[in-house]
Amino acid sequence: MKTFFKIFIPIALLVFVFVGTSVKPATAFKNYSNMEMVPAGEFWMGSAPEETKGFKEKYGNREPYKSYPFEKEQPKRKVFLKAFLIDRHEVTNREYLEFVAATGHKPPVNWEGGSPSSEQLDHPALFISQPEAAAYARWAGKRLPTEEEWEKAARGPDGLIFPWGNAFDPFKAATAESDLAFISGALCAIHSGNRVEIAPGDVSPYGVHDMAGNVREWTSSASQESPSLVVIKGGSWVDLSVNARAAHREYVPRDGTSHLIGFRCVVDADEASSH
Numbered sequence: 001m002k003t004f005f006k007i008f009i010p011i012a013l014l015v016f017v018f019v020g021t022s023v024k025p026a027t028a029f030k031n032y033s034n035m036e037m038v039p040a041g042e043f044w045m046g047s048a049p050e051e052t053k054g055f056k057e058k059y060g061n062r063e064p065y066k067s068y069p070f071e072k073e074q075p076k077r078k079v080f081l082k083a084f085l086i087d088r089h090e091v092t093n094r095e096y097l098e099f100v101a102a103t104g105h106k107p108p109v110n111w112e113g114g115s116p117s118s119e120q121l122d123h124p125a126l127f128i129s130q131p132e133a134a135a136y137a138r139w140a141g142k143r144l145p146t147e148e149e150w151e152k153a154a155r156g157p158d159g160l161i162f163p164w165g166n167a168f169d170p171f172k173a174a175t176a177e178s179d180l181a182f183i184s185g186a187l188c189a190i191h192s193g194n195r196v197e198i199a200p201g202d203v204s205p206y207g208v209h210d211m212a213g214n215v216r217e218w219t220s221s222a223s224q225e226s227p228s229l230v231v232i233k234g235g236s237w238v239d240l241s242v243n244a245r246a247a248h249r250e251y252v253p254r255d256g257t258s259h260l261i262g263f264r265c266v267v268d269a270d271e272a273s274s275h
């Protein structure tokens, strides 16, 4: 019996140590270095009627804007948010690859052979559903932004229509109305979008890039009427300037994936400062 315990106890300890060390939370080393601070405070959310009037006149008679509910952006109202950090750019394939490698999560379908090409590394991660984007965010110690957080990060406290100001400028963001020389890379690579931060002027008052254009982005905000639908924000390189407005919103099925939808993450400022 004594011999049994002599052998059993060390083996049991070994098993305990092995199991104990292998069951780690599936969370990456928290890295907030590529994030920008959005301070606590009120911001102007939504649109005033006079701000949508021109866009409605210009686009309201053509598909797909005939049914776009401009009036649902109203009223323009003040909303208070706590301080948070937000990713400076859309999550890239390089960043998503770390998640896939660490967790075994399935890679996006535009990665041939299960890995992004070298050209895709600094382009936004695409073909990812909203729950998958949320899983990446949890792994990274972050979360998806609410619609309110996304909109504040895009337009600043004073309610700018676009991240850079109130007038559209085709040389600033990657949209369908942009300077062609500047989005031609995306036109040649329709499943990859543009390299993040390549649009020189698509920068918000908080230093956040690509919120008007490049690819649309998931939020954590669901539709009140249809919880399977969630809000996506921002335009893309195939969208017109009307979509590039910070107040623009669309509802899409949360389990859908698209070559036009990427995402970025946020973290509460007090949580980030505790690490």
Ligand SMILES: [Ca+2]
Pocket: 090, 210, 211, 212, 213, 214, 215, 216, 217, 234, 235
């Ligand atoms: Ca974007």
